[in-house]
Amino acid sequence: MNIPVLSTTRSRKLLAKSVATLLALAAFEASAQEIKITDQKTADSLQTPEIETQPSQPESEITNVLALDPIDIKASRIKDSFSETSNLSKQDIAAKRSKTSDTTELLQGVPGASVYSAGGISGLPVMHGLADDRLHVQVDGMSLMQACPNHMNSVLSYIAPTSVDKIEVSAGISPVSLGGDNLGGTIDVKSKAPEFAKDGEKFLVKGDAGYFHRSNGNARGKNFGFTLAGEYVNLTYAETSSESDNYWAATGGWKKPGAWKANKVGVSLGAPVVAERDVGASEYGGALNRDLGLSFRFSEHLFRINLSRQQLDYEGFPNQRMDMIASIPNPTDTDFPPSYIVDRSKPSNVNTLVNFSYKGQYDWGSLDARVFHQDLRHHMDMIQERNYGMYMPMDTKATTVGGMLKASIDLSERDTLKLGSDFQSYRMGDWWPPIAGGGSMCCNDFWNIRDGKRDRVGLFAEWEARWNPKWLTIAGIRNDVVRMDAGPAQGYSNSSYKKDADIFNAQKHLRIDHNVDWTMLTRYTHDANQTYEAGFARKTRSPNVHERFPWSTFAMAALMNNFVGDGNGYVGNLDLKPEVAHTFSGTIDWHDADKEIWGVKATGYVTIVDNFIDAQRCITCGATNKKTKNAYVILQYINHSAQLYGVDLSGHRLLGRFDDFGSFTGNGVINYVMGKNTTTGDNLYHIMPLNGRFSLAHRLGGWTTTAEIQTVAAKTHVSQVRNEVPTPGYSLLNLSSSYEFKYARLDVGVDNVLNKFYLLPLGGAYVGQGNSMTTGGVPYGMVLPGRGRSINVAVNVRF
Template structure:
């Protein structure tokens, strides 16, 4: 639990805001981001020393990641991954526009661009966002800063660089700001380039290379009554390897715009926001580390608007009303390959003019009932509509045959005809409810309780992926398991009922703090996958995979987290020493079969000793992961051994210059990622005998610097 009162405001905009704002007068800005809720972690990142993926910032906040590309790993909260986690970038809801989720929301922002971030695991207030059952991750890159001058002058800037030896990664970040007391213009850019990394045995982990650049330009204007911000973004990823997918990313080009507005009225506050994001995404092959020929293309667009109005009922209570609209559209097609009997003569139309629209309204009451008790409760209603138009296979003729002498597969032509004969318009209305209580038992004892009902409607790939052949189905799925997936138009909305409790005990002198969190989720109509058939593309003894169909089932997830922070020693001669430790255990299973759910991280712990003396900061950390023995047999999930990783780092600052040095995986431990999926690249290259688990990074010497000016 961390206090978010220092987290920068988020200013929002829709066109209606300008009309409302022009009618009413306002007084002063107010901070509305100081809510404390169950399992909230927050931090302000201002030194720009962190570069590359935002994963480096979120790991310490209880976020796990399912391995994907170098900047595209998928966050996991409380054992739930993918779209079940709502990720907001500057308040914008961006959809992963890829059958393999190669471009999730966090992939569009670099760590050096992030000024603030917070994580709400499990139970979140309804205003934090809907269409999720796992929680909310929010990162903010918009943080206008002004000067005291009436003239527009140079304000601040920075240049940061980093090098990692394990994958020859080179990362650069730059920022520049000019400002006056009413205007602020800011540019933030980032570039990363990395080769495939080595594991703890010194072997190359194939197809883990990538290159990416990000650009963001923002402008803000304010007076004593209001503020308006607009931000423009551009990203270019010319290539990114995905070792645990059959395909790679060969291009991801996106443009985005965000406009935010805030105005405080006499007894209330108005926030509004408008977002637009467009992406053109291509998959194929680009590296000799994983070869093939199969182009896949995706064009997608997100447009959303939000408006919030907070009414102060009295000095201790407020009512927040909000409305939001989200419109996501996608075309997903696989171009025909000239001369190929399997992939031609037509383009394969996977999703044709797919649409997913959400209209939401919510009301949230917050009150500091007395000096000991704080309450937040709310209700959110969303209408979700999905639709898609008719599709087509590569070949309208007979069923395609697999390579070699394998049996005949189901016909994509027949599947397309069946899909086109059905009605594709689906609508769902869902209700989210949350209640959060914070009770100060004594000066040093705090109890937090939360209850929530959360919902998530199926995404377009879960509902409209219609192909049934081995090749077509293995192009669908963001699990990195080598299996194939078939969509299901009859999927129902996931509904999760969660209860969470956290007890926090602090020392009288604040020298230490211990917290214990326990949570339980009952998920109705959880979207899992059932076995349809098996196949063996490589013809080896242990290269069989499964074709699965998305289905609804009921599931149970529960877990416990223990955290400790303590000051060990403080003196002028030896500096400040602090101990941080945590241990987390999560369990999850299907109700009908008692089978474990996929990619649940086993028992794990982290212990870190932090030391600060003058300008020097040093960290020694130890991570331990238990063996993964509870696996999803439907997905042929691998078991993994337990492992230990030791990291050592140091940082020093001289005025505006900061230097850092780190050795990660100090003892060059070989380990397999329990959430890594399988290495398809190694198998295709003939360097393994089956679907082996993806290995983690070996020892790396990392150096970095940042200069502010």
């Protein structure tokens, strides 16, 4: 097949022109505004209201066209976010809901953000090249855990996009009060805050319902919710469901030839035949998110309790060797161990959450408290289009109890002190039942991690000072103690697994890490048009359980441990040390006084990581495994040193506003990041190449129409130890239009209008067909392709 390599050059040229244009625009506007603006903002103007202004869609304009309900705007010092914090508002999110059923995908377009591909609703977030567990991801304030050797149950899959009201992204240097045990920042996803009847109203009744359909993959879903509230009590219920067939690339020809695709036409044992352009094992079904919330408000005190459940019948993972799908012992089989059959109608993943929170305002400040409980049951096997005769049941059970207590104390007009503690107690078991057939999967449970424990307790103190209207500083320090342990390992038998199990079991598994973080941030507001920020931080992350405890070097077992989608197998390392990152970051933010006409923001950062958890080739897995450059391999986690640096550049400009034709606004985002393993000189894995998004938005009345060009350079800096595959550059055209009024919103869009074929730079290895349980069963070298053209429609009504 012909991959359009030329597009790499085009992409770079386009990006270079865009950077130059943005910088020229910024310089011109800054000089112009300096002449006009002489007044400086007062200290109060630094306080960000709880409603975000939105550069791409001026609030005043929304107000003009929408009959919004009255909204209380409360100033809050706590929400004094730095420019490195990107807020996705309700309007931003609404525009993206028709494009995806994956909450993580909502981050696309946020400066510095990208997404590791995984299942259809389970992408993994990346900020500044640091991904997944290197980020602190919260859902409604809960620091939730994944419990799968493939991280299939991404934290953000626990909440559906239609339930997301706001996302706060603190890339890189985030205040210590937002959480520890991360290197790359915090992503806080929030559902809608409870509403109460206003004075004079007896009762508040609200509801909404929606439906979406995307042509590519025949993805479809619906949502429903209501709110019943009095002046002091709120009851809210929300439900979302979605499903999709396999998505398809623009063309076929990207799969390697050969008989490895077991279900070729004419040779199928009942499993669906996967067409050449289709991405096998990318379907999902029975995704259902439900949330019931009860809130009480007493004066300045708010109590919330939410009970939510996410369940999923099946979800394919084309860059993993397993899928989330239920399998059960064959009831007609009396042998032990039994043979298995797949059951698509039984939930394979059930995550149940209870979240109790309190927020109160006092004369001395505010108090936040939270306790939550997470119960997760997770089962994997293989969607049968991979290989109809192959089964491998895998179970995971995990519970997490977590909580937080945080006091924000107003020491003076100038100083605020935040003191607090958070904790997380995680228990998990990861076992794989034996099946009939002998060989590698008989006759006992394989315990990948038995009695896994990961407990964390953190203490923090943070001092925020507004020295004068121009200067603001935040300094914080925190300590986290992470205690991890695991029980004895056990293989399917005493054959291929005994030696590794004996080595693991002979060692002490208890590990205790004492981690210290600190953050220093400062902001200088020169005037209403210019803000400058700088930060320096030390952040620490202890390994997760699947980096420390998986013990088997047997290829099939190791291949089951992988949460980066590179097709390789991973072996844990008990001796891993916590990663320690030192990050320096600076931001310039130039804009007009109201941030409506124009704005340019640039953030540069450098992160140096000691004990970065990278990988080395398994040293006991044969000579070929050590040296091969064109095959999937077995790796073991190891501490190295690493360095990441990059720039995020974003800007917007109101190009014109006409009474009869509406307004035109240009937007642009450019991201650049590099990552190096400074111990080996290798590149870090899955570093997003230079990329940008440029859009022109037209607004008239309730209509918003956007044309977007997304351009990505070739990925040439690849991880050699992982045999990462380069990807060519590409550019896509996306069109979307929406109409919104008080009672409804309609979205229509076409993604990848020109139906261009492209490979996803962070898509990982394609192993979604064939015998995925071995290193060579699926040919090496295929990368997950992006979607072909898709026509998307969504409608939401409110009442």
